[in-house]
Amino acid sequence: MELIENPTCDLCQQPLSDLEVLRGLFILKPCIICRTCKKRFEPITGMKCRQCGRDVAEVDDNQCLDCRVWMKRTNGQIKHVSLYHYNEIMQHYFKYYKFQGGYHLSQLFCSEIQRTIRKMNVEVVVPIPLSDVKYSARGFNQVEAWLGTDYQQLLKRVHQTDSQSKRTKWERINSSNPFSVSTHQPYPKECRICLVDDIYTTGTTIRQAYEVIRQAGYRNICSLSLVHA
Ligand SMILES: [Zn+2]
Numbered sequence: 137m138e139l140i141e142n143p144t145c146d147l148c149q150q151p152l153s154d155l156e157v158l159r160g161l162f163i164l165k166p167c168i169i170c171r172t173c174k175k176r177f178e179p180i181t182g183m184k185c186r187q188c189g190r191d192v193a194e195v196d197d198n199q200c201l202d203c204r205v206w207m208k209r210t211n212g213q214i215k216h217v218s219l220y221h222y223n224e225i226m227q228h229y230f231k232y233y234k235f236q237g238g239y240h241l242s243q244l245f246c247s248e249i250q251r252t253i254r255k256m257n258v259e260v261v262v263p264i265p266l267s268d269v270k271y272s273a274r275g276f277n278q279v280e281a282w283l284g285t286d287y288q289q290l291l292k293r294v295h296q297t298d299s300q301s302k303r304t305k306w307e308r309i310n311s312s313n314p315f316s317v318s319t320h321q322p323y324p325k326e327c328r329i330c331l332v333d334d335i336y337t338t339g340t341t342i343r344q345a346y347e348v349i350r351q352a353g354y355r356n357i358c359s360l361s362l363v364h365a
């Protein structure tokens with residue numbers, strides 16, 4: 137029985153099995169990637185850095201080396217959770233999702249991200265905003281697409297920086313803060329805020345976001361990213 141004409145996996149382009157297609161119809165959530173690709177995503181498990189959430193082989197005060205360096209430079213602690221490693225399949229995912237307009241691929245991680253946020257027991261969910269240039273190039277904010285409708289645009293970009301990936305680590309760290317907090321803030325200062333980003337790389341972006349939100353008077357901040365690079 138041919139259910140849909142040659143459905144293929146959106147990541148590896150191999151044909152999906154009839155069982156995968158059938159299961160998708162049954163749970164009313166069309167299957168978009170095959171089981172083989174799905175299994176290749178690698179969750180972060182084991183001992184984690186208490187600040188950035190990466191898994192660490194050796195821990196000193198439960199912090200990774202990067203976070204200890206950050207502490208010396210900025211003194212601002214973060215409380216970040218990352219769900220997956222940035223392995224090959226994840227890089228593949230982001231290639232299709234962010235750079236080839238694969239908006240529908242947001243559904244792969246929607247439920248898991250929203251479930252994780254619910255468990256974090258936060259009141260205000262704040263996605264990291266994109267620059268206008270990136271937003272118009274991409275047509276959507278990849279973090280907002282995971283969050284559904286339950287988020288607040290508390291952060292704004294004040295100046296547009298070049299693509300972070302073109303900079304060196306220290307250029308990124310030394311760059312001035314690209315964020316500001318929206319003047320419209322109907323939230324009590326003690327509310328619990330969760331910042332959400334796609335990839336934690338050097339930690340610069342997330343720490344800059346913490347910094348402006350702290351400066352606005354909020355104290356109860358945590359953060360989440362799908363991936364820790
Ligand atoms: Zn596949």
Ligand SMILES: [Zn+2]
Nearest residue numbers: 185188200203
């Ligand atoms: Zn760390």
